[in-house]
Amino acid sequence: xxxxxxxxxxTKFLVRKYFLxxxxxxxxxxxxxFSYFRLQLNPNLNYLIKNKKFFLLVNKGSVLINKKxxxxxxxxxxxxxxxxxxxxxxxxxxxxxxxxxxxxxKIK
Numbered sequence: 570x571x572x573x574x575x576x577x578x579x580t581k582f583l584v585r586k587y588f589l590x591x592x593x594x595x596x597x598x599x600x601x602x603f604s605y606f607r608l609q610l611n612p613n614l615n616y617l618i619k620n621k622k623f624f625l626l627v628n629k630g631s632v633l634i635n636k637k638x639x640x641x642x643x644x645x646x647x648x649x650x651x652x653x654x655x656x657x658x659x660x661x662x663x664x665x666x667x668x669x670x671x672x673x674x675k676i677k
Contacts, residue, residue, distance in 0.1 A: 592616070594674060604671040609662050616655040619675035623649055623667050630661030 584595045591611045598605040610616060610630075625647045627640050633656040634640055634647070665674065 589676070592676060594676075596672075599670060599672060601670050602668065604667040604669065606665045606671075606674055607662065608665065608674070608676070610655070610657045610660070612657050612659045612661070614657055616657070617677045618649075618653040618655065618665075619677070620665075620667070620671065621649075621651055622669075623665050623671075625649055625653070626664045626666075628662045628664055630663075631658040632656065632661055632663070633658060 584597055586593055586595050591614055592608065594606055594608040596604075596606055607628075610632075612630075627642050627644065629642050631639070631641050635654050636656070639658075640647070
């Protein structure tokens, strides 16, 4: 990568897993211009993501977004401007991408 030294490229980082009630997530990357998380959500529960301006990819499982859009795994990537309401139909793994530095996901 441009601007990185060989020492920086050969560095290994362990991804820390965070546990909240009915949610587990991992902060995979947090740079100044990019952040990237993986979330694992339990079925038959409602979630509210309070972050703004992010991309969402459902890797495994199935969710109902804002009570009307049904998304299955790898069907599409969504861009979300504001708050997002999710209802998990089955155990779901999803990825969230930000084009800025985000240290925590605001999720209930």
